[in-house]
Amino acid sequence: MNEPLDDELRRYVAALREVDRPGDGARAATWAGIDARIAEDLAPPRPAWRTWPLAALAAAVVLGVGLAAATAWRVRAEANVEAAHQRIDAPTLRSLEKSSRESPQSASRGQSPHPEPPASTSGKPEHSPIGAASASESSAATTPSDPSTAPSVGPAGDSQDLGASDPAAVEKTPHARSPSAESSGNARPSAARRPADSPSLRPEEVASFQRAQAALAAGRYDDALSALDAHGRRFERGVFEEERQVSRATALCKLGRLDDAADARRRFLRERPGSHLAERMRQICRDDE
Amino acid sequence: MHDGDIPPVLAPPAALGDPASRAHDGSHAAALPAVAELFRDHYEFVWRLTGRLGVPAAVVDDAVQDVFVVLHQRRHEFAVHGSVRALLYGITRRVARRYRERAARHVELVAEPEPAGPGLDEELARRQAAAVLRDALAGIDEDKRMAFVLADIEGMAMPEVAECLEINLNTAYSRVRVARQLLQRAIARHHARDSRRTP
Numbered sequence: 376m377n378e379p380l381d382d383e384l385r386r387y388v389a390a391l392r393e394v395d396r397p398g399d400g401a402r403a404a405t406w407a408g409i410d411a412r413i414a415e416d417l418a419p420p421r422p423a424w425r426t427w428p429l430a431a432l433a434a435a436v437v438l439g440v441g442l443a444a445a446t447a448w449r450v451r452a453e454a455n456v457e458a459a460h461q462r463i464d465a466p467t468l469r470s471l472e473k474s475s476r477e478s479p480q481s482a483s484r485g486q487s488p489h490p491e492p493p494a495s496t497s498g499k500p501e502h503s504p505i506g507a508a509s510a511s512e513s514s515a516a517t518t519p520s521d522p523s524t525a526p527s528v529g530p531a532g533d534s535q536d537l538g539a540s541d542p543a544a545v546e547k548t549p550h551a552r553s554p555s556a557e558s559s560g561n562a563r564p565s566a567a568r569r570p571a572d573s574p575s576l577r578p579e580e581v582a583s584f585q586r587a588q589a590a591l592a593a594g595r596y597d598d599a600l601s602a603l604d605a606h607g608r609r610f611e612r613g614v615f616e617e618e619r620q621v622s623r624a625t626a627l628c629k630l631g632r633l634d635d636a637a638d639a640r641r642r643f644l645r646e647r648p649g650s651h652l653a654e655r656m657r658q659i660c661r662d663d664e
Numbered sequence: 665m666h667d668g669d670i671p672p673v674l675a676p677p678a679a680l681g682d683p684a685s686r687a688h689d690g691s692h693a694a695a696l697p698a699v700a701e702l703f704r705d706h707y708e709f710v711w712r713l714t715g716r717l718g719v720p721a722a723v724v725d726d727a728v729q730d731v732f733v734v735l736h737q738r739r740h741e742f743a744v745h746g747s748v749r750a751l752l753y754g755i756t757r758r759v760a761r762r763y764r765e766r767a768a769r770h771v772e773l774v775a776e777p778e779p780a781g782p783g784l785d786e787e788l789a790r791r792q793a794a795a796v797l798r799d800a801l802a803g804i805d806e807d808k809r810m811a812f813v814l815a816d817i818e819g820m821a822m823p824e825v826a827e828c829l830e831i832n833l834n835t836a837y838s839r840v841r842v843a844r845q846l847l848q849r850a851i852a853r854h855h856a857r858d859s860r861r862t863p
Contacts, residue, residue: 377840380816384848388817390793397711401725405711406703408729413699413736 577610584615591622600626617643621652621659628660636660699736702748709749709818710756716801716813717760720767730759746827749820753828757810800850804843811836812843 380388397405587602603623606615613619620643627636636659643656650656697705710731711724719727734755735742742751801809807829814825815836826836 377815377822377837377844380844381848383851384816384844387793387797387847387851390790391797392817394791394794395712395715395798397708397725401711402707405707405725405728408725409699409703409732409736412729412733416737 580606580610580613580615583609584613584619587619587622591626594629596626596629600630617647617650617652621656624656624659633660696735696739696742696751697748699732699739702735702752703732706749706752710752712818713753713756713813714760714763716810716817717757717764717806719760719763723763723767727756727759727763730762731756734759747820747824749818750824750827753814754830796851796854797847800847800854803850804846808839808843808846811839812847815840816844 379385583602583606587599587606590596590602591599600623603619603626606613607619607623620639624636624639624643627633627639640656640659643650644653647653696702707728710728714724714727714731715721731752735752801813804812811825811829814820814828815822820828822833822836822840825840826833829836829839831839
């Protein structure tokens with residue numbers, strides 16, 4: 376058992392107790408600090424995706440993806456518009472190009488006595504012109520939301536392209552002006568844009584070219600040359616321009632006019648080096664030369 | 665108790681009685697009061713101990729925070745078999761050791777007395793006496809110093825002092841007795857120096 380403090384030491388101890396006291400401010404501040412640190416411990420760990428840098432990064436990614444998608448859509452739309460213009464200029468040519476790629480035999484069909492229509496890319500060669508027109512109309516009417524065609528090209532471009540890609544429709548265009556088609560055109564103003572009525576698919580142009588091809592295939596090269604020249608004069612910048620030049624060079628070669636054939640070949644290759652008929656043109660008269 | 669001193673907004677539900685902030689429910693251990701309650705009852709005790717254990721005055725408040733935060737974070741590890749103050753003392757001693765190690769030098773337990781205004785001779789004398797005792801406490805080793813602090817300044821019963829210091833009761837008595845003797849000598853030396861200064 377300790378003895379009580381002596382008076383002097385007790386006085387010092389009392390003085391120390393009096394002086395050594397934390398202030399109320401220090402007390403409140405200390406508790407505030409403790410409270411904050413305890414609150415941090417009690418708070419659930421914040422998911423990483425909630426932190427603002429990651430959120431900002433995610434927002435930037437989303438924005439970037441959105442901009443890229445919008446840009447891609449715009450570029451695609453512009454490409455469709457451009458493609459639509461090109462289709463308007465040469466839909467049948469595109470059709471022939473497609474068919475020649477798909478079937479190597481289709482290149483020689485143009486020289487056959489009775490040229491067969493190339494295989495249909497749609498897989499429905501039995502379509503009647505009316506049916507084709509109706510199909511194109513219905514396609515244009517039912518697929519306006521197709522991003523590859525509808526938004527920028529519009530029904531006209533689609534119907535032209537469909538009509539051009541359907542060889543049956545091309546071959547049977549003379550029949551396209553049937554009463555039913557006419558009545559259909561009268562009933563619906565938009566039917567004036569049907570493939571059969573398109574300037575690029577004029578039946579007389581098709582018929583004229585077919586006659587020239589038939590003469591060439593029959594060995595009547597003079598007739599073929601005359602028919603091709605007449606076709607070129609009548610349908611300047613027509614849809615069969617490249618085919619006409621190839622056929623004309625072939626006729627010249629067969630007629631023995633090798634220089635003229637060579638000139639035609641050089642001019643064609645110079646003007647249309649990227650043509651799908653360029654290689655075919657290069658082969659013309661090679662043996663004869 | 666200082667219930668009114670802690671603004672309600674500073675007392676989170678968990679700290680004010682959340683079961684999770686209570687002590688473990690050992691069969692032989694009492695439930696540890698919530699941190700807010702411990703702070704209300706023992707803040708000044710911890711604050712004084714922190715200073716007595718050599719924590720620099722500038723970081724005493726930080727050290728006190730650490731004590732109660734450690735108490736909260738590790739509340740499941742603590743068992744109150746006896747004195748809560750003994751538990752607090754153990755935590756405070758470890759926290760204070762860390763702060764002392766951080767310090768470039770040991771803190772002077774004796775702070776210079778603040779100048780008192782005119783007519784405050786009594787206050788000045790109290791501060792000077794407190795400074796003398798701080799200085800004397802700083803001059804003895806920690807074992808004896810803390811035995812004296814707990815027994816004679818904090819007013820703990822000797823069994824509690826022994827529990828805090830983790831020593832047997834007789835050793836605690838011995839340390840307190842020796843500490844008193846050392847302090848009395850230190851005070852006597854102070855008086856001697858003071859009398860030499862003042863003719």
